[in-house]
Amino acid sequence: MSDFAIISFIISLLISGFSIPVIIRVAQLKNLTDDPDSKRKTHIGNTPTLGGVAIFAGLLVAFTSLYDLNGFTDLKFITPALVILFFAGIKDDVLVLDPMKKLAVQIVCAAIIVYFGNLRLTSLWGILAITELPYFVGIALTILLIVSLINAFNLIDGINGLAGSLGLIAAVYFGTWFALNEMGSLTVLSFSLAGSLVGFLIFNYNRAKIFMGDTGSMAIGFIIAILVVRFVEANRVNMESLQYPVVNAPAMVFAVLAIPIFDMIRVFTIRLSQKKSPFSADRNHIHHYFVDSGFSHAKATGWLIGITVSCILIAQPLDQFRSAWGILALFVYLMAWSFFVCRYLKKTAAERIANRQLKSSQMPIGKKV
Numbered sequence: 001m002s003d004f005a006i007i008s009f010i011i012s013l014l015i016s017g018f019s020i021p022v023i024i025r026v027a028q029l030k031n032l033t034d035d036p037d038s039k040r041k042t043h044i045g046n047t048p049t050l051g052g053v054a055i056f057a058g059l060l061v062a063f064t065s066l067y068d069l070n071g072f073t074d075l076k077f078i079t080p081a082l083v084i085l086f087f088a089g090i091k092d093d094v095l096v097l098d099p100m101k102k103l104a105v106q107i108v109c110a111a112i113i114v115y116f117g118n119l120r121l122t123s124l125w126g127i128l129a130i131t132e133l134p135y136f137v138g139i140a141l142t143i144l145l146i147v148s149l150i151n152a153f154n155l156i157d158g159i160n161g162l163a164g165s166l167g168l169i170a171a172v173y174f175g176t177w178f179a180l181n182e183m184g185s186l187t188v189l190s191f192s193l194a195g196s197l198v199g200f201l202i203f204n205y206n207r208a209k210i211f212m213g214d215t216g217s218m219a220i221g222f223i224i225a226i227l228v229v230r231f232v233e234a235n236r237v238n239m240e241s242l243q244y245p246v247v248n249a250p251a252m253v254f255a256v257l258a259i260p261i262f263d264m265i266r267v268f269t270i271r272l273s274q275k276k277s278p279f280s281a282d283r284n285h286i287h288h289y290f291v292d293s294g295f296s297h298a299k300a301t302g303w304l305i306g307i308t309v310s311c312i313l314i315a316q317p318l319d320q321f322r323s324a325w326g327i328l329a330l331f332v333y334l335m336a337w338s339f340f341v342c343r344y345l346k347k348t349a350a351e352r353i354a355n356r357q358l359k360s361s362q363m364p365i366g367k368k369v
Helices: 002-029 051-066 073-094 099-115 135-156 162-180 184-201 213-237 249-256 258-273 286-292 297-315 323-362
Strands: none
Touching (some): 002 051, 002 162, 002 184, 051 073, 073 184, 073 213, 099 135, 099 213, 162 184, 162 213, 162 249, 162 258, 249 258, 249 297, 249 323, 258 286, 258 323, 286 323, 297 323
């Protein structure tokens, strides 16, 4: 299986990496760029937003070339769902798509892969004292999970390199686990995503030449959601036959996706408490606190990658505990980290704003800024 992982990774990396310069050139010629015209945007200059096209192309070509391994033919329904999501993302990146229409497209794509692709959660692993899930409840919860992860990656895509790096960590973790347990198609899917993200991050990580846009972030969330459900279900249904089972699979999923999941829950809670739409834009994301406090995009992304790695390391000894306790322990850790770090960052950001205002007020009248 390692050969298929390497081949799929290389194919997607080459397609993504070589297509991005062309996409940048076309986007600049057609003025398909993101302009730094609001307080929420911190980049300098007009930057193309169609990096998701390269991610999509690398992922789809590599996956469809190699996916039919070990009988996982249900994965063929990923392609039509991903194509629909791709066109919705393109429209949102170029013309802007109404949030409710975008949500409806996400639900349709999730329903396609759940119903036709036989992708369904069958248990809550004892969380809320629930084990077995009725068929239609499992379908509904799986669709909710997929839509939630699509939006989690969409929301976390706020600074250079962050969404791509977090998606890469998840893809490599799940891909490695699938490879070790000889699940060929899922290995190919994981490393196809990983390769396309590496190709993109070369142009996005520091002083971004291109952004992934909704086309990329929604594709990442969609594929990661599929990997999550397959990972959780394999560890429940086939645990005895696995070479490397994960006893507390839900807690490990939460650890791998800690930042996008926690940030989405946190931001939605803040917006709803302020009687705003959960999809309204603001600067309450964790990565915004880092940037507003003076961190560069690269340093902020590095910190959040480090926190993700720490969650994965913490989750390892929690593997023998019940799912609910493992997830609760990780959530408490994130809450404590968020309280102290975000409190410090908000204070630092406020001091920086106050200092700028003071310098501006002391500037001689008539002097050019």
